[in-house]
Amino acid sequence: MKILLIGKNGQVGQELQRTLLPLGELVALGRDGLDLGDLAAVKQVLAQQGADVIVNASAYTAVDRAEADETGALAVNAAAVAAMAEYASAHGALLVHYSTDYVFDGDKDSPYVEDDATAPQSAYGRSKRAGEEAILASGCRALVFRTSWVFSAHGGNFIKTMLRLAGERDSLNVVADQIGAPTSAELIADVTALALAAYRRGALAGGIYHLTASGATSWHGLASYAIERARARGAAIKVDPAQIKPIPTEAYPLPAKRPKNSRLDTSKLSGALDLQLPDWKIHVDRLIEQLS
Numbered sequence: 001m002k003i004l005l006i007g008k009n010g011q012v013g014q015e016l017q018r019t020l021l022p023l024g025e026l027v028a029l030g031r032d033g034l035d036l037g038d039l040a041a042v043k044q045v046l047a048q049q050g051a052d053v054i055v056n057a058s059a060y061t062a063v064d065r066a067e068a069d070e071t072g073a074l075a076v077n078a079a080a081v082a083a084m085a086e087y088a089s090a091h092g093a094l095l096v097h098y099s100t101d102y103v104f105d106g107d108k109d110s111p112y113v114e115d116d117a118t119a120p121q122s123a124y125g126r127s128k129r130a131g132e133e134a135i136l137a138s139g140c141r142a143l144v145f146r147t148s149w150v151f152s153a154h155g156g157n158f159i160k161t162m163l164r165l166a167g168e169r170d171s172l173n174v175v176a177d178q179i180g181a182p183t184s185a186e187l188i189a190d191v192t193a194l195a196l197a198a199y200r201r202g203a204l205a206g207g208i209y210h211l212t213a214s215g216a217t218s219w220h221g222l223a224s225y226a227i228e229r230a231r232a233r234g235a236a237i238k239v240d241p242a243q244i245k246p247i248p249t250e251a252y253p254l255p256a257k258r259p260k261n262s263r264l265d266t267s268k269l270s271g272a273l274d275l276q277l278p279d280w281k282i283h284v285d286r287l288i289e290q291l292s
């Protein structure tokens with residue numbers, strides 16, 4: 001089995017380089033090997049590689065920047081994905097892809113299931129939904145994992161930003177009315193490999209699956225937890241715990257609207273694979289260990 005990994009240098013891509021390696025012949029490309037803004041190049045690389053499985057870990061993930069650059073977001077998150085889906089459909093290849101909680105409006109008061117209506121509230125969310133739709137419309141064999149609040153030791157993410165600010169500032173204001181499941185790139189890549197193996201032996205159907213850690217917290221809960229764990233491990237933390245202040249979304253205005261409820265119900269995937277997805281804190285603890 002030949003696997004083509006696109007987006008090898010992102011948070012999830014770096015972890016996939018580890019977990020896909022034992023599954024077949026792996027070719028991994030970063031931006032220098034393939035610019036997804038160049039559709040002709042995407043098609044040419046797909047044809048040239050002739051992979052059995054395409055794993056797309058690349059994405060335009062700058063949520064606020066996408067508001068002023070929806071065209072750029074759509075090129076990477078929809079047009080390039082559509083080209084991958086068309087290739088997969090025409091050649092019987094499997095496309096493994098990732099999507100986001102931001103395809104939902106966040107107004108539901110319980111975790112979202114795969115079949116819930118999407119209603120993205122941001123340019124990033126719309127572009128990611130357009131990518132999903134292109135895959136579904138192509139009829140290709142596909143596994144699409146919607147995840148949320150991704151972090152890893154490599155690359156930029158909310159937790160690393162909070163740890164940096166906690167070392168510089170006396171107080172922090174953090175949004176407390178958006179809730180979701182912080183999910184490590186490590187977990188996503190581990191479960192992707194399990195799911196891919198299960199799909200290949202006929203034990204998992206194609207389609208959309210929600211894949212996040214268990215449990216949920218707010219951005220404020222996540223920042224507070226990570227900062228206290230880092231302090232406990234001796235990191236240089238300046239902020240006093242009482243000065244990590246919970247604020248409403250309206251008090252932290254940003255270009256892109258975020259869902260209030262980002263929780264995804266993962267029972268479809270955990271049931272199909274007989275998995276117990278770990279609590280979000282387990283991988284946050286591991287991140288703090290890796291960083292210290």
Ligand SMILES: NC(=O)C1=CN([C@@H]2O[C@H](COP(=O)(O)OP(=O)(O)OC[C@H]3O[C@@H](n4cnc5c(N)ncnc54)[C@H](OP(=O)(O)O)[C@@H]3O)[C@@H](O)[C@H]2O)C=CC1
Binds near residue numbers: 013101147155156185
């Ligand atoms: N990050 C998150 O919180 C969440 C992410 N997801 C989804 O999970 C998947 C993986 O995300 P994550 O690993 O965090 O993302 P990252 O932002 O860490 O990585 C994305 C990768 O895509 C590459 N890329 C972007 N634009 C181009 C382009 N035009 N040509 C070639 N490569 C490009 C980036 O390259 P470069 O480094 O050179 O910019 C980067 O390596 C994505 O589908 C994302 O939408 C879902 C929910 C939450």
Ligand SMILES: Cc1cn([C@H]2C[C@H](O)[C@@H](COP(=O)(O)OP(=O)(O)O[C@H]3O[C@@H](C)C(=O)[C@@H](O)[C@H]3O)O2)c(=O)[nH]c1=O
Binds near residue numbers: 252
């Ligand atoms: C830096 C900062 C952010 N915030 C808030 C703003 C926002 O509501 C929330 C999260 O901010 P960020 O911009 O880091 O997160 P954001 O980029 O919106 O994260 C999203 O990325 C995309 C790619 C996804 O798919 C989502 O699942 C999600 O992980 O935290 C504060 O309240 N205080 C702060 O000091």
Ligand SMILES: [Mg+2]
Binds near residue numbers: 061062063
């Ligand atoms: Mg961000």
